[in-house]
Amino acid sequence: MAIAKLTPEEREAALAGLPDWRWDADRDAIVRQWKFADFSEAWAFMSRVALIAEKMDHHPEWSNVYNRVSILLTTHDAGGLSARDIRFAQAVQSL
Numbered sequence: 001m002a003i004a005k006l007t008p009e010e011r012e013a014a015l016a017g018l019p020d021w022r023w024d025a026d027r028d029a030i031v032r033q034w035k036f037a038d039f040s041e042a043w044a045f046m047s048r049v050a051l052i053a054e055k056m057d058h059h060p061e062w063s064n065v066y067n068r069v070s071i072l073l074t075t076h077d078a079g080g081l082s083a084r085d086i087r088f089a090q091a092v093q094s095l
């Protein structure tokens with residue numbers, strides 16, 4: 001499924017609205033980390049993110065170590081960051 005990568009200008013504009021996310025130039029991805037009180041809190045968050053992923057048919061690259069969760073968003077179909085990643089990050093932001 002062809003979807004366009006964001007231009008540098010589009011990326012900067014999108015990131016201005018997502019201050020907690022940073023751009024990973026090597027992956028052309030956006031990344032964010034969270035630290036929760038404990039594993040239970042982290043897992044509860046991941047459960048909600050998983051539902052977003054299935055609903056949007058867009059899936060994060062992520063990892064969890066005890067109370068920490070890292071999420072990296074990129075669009076494999078585009079070979080880099082796309083509007084889908086921005087929409088996903090906004091949905092996570094609004095949890």
Ligand code: HBI
Nearest residue numbers: 057058059060074075076077078
């Ligand atoms: N998730 N992050 C990410 N990137 C994709 O390109 C992607 C996905 N989830 C599902 C998906 N693509 C499918 O739409 C296609 O691979 C069919």
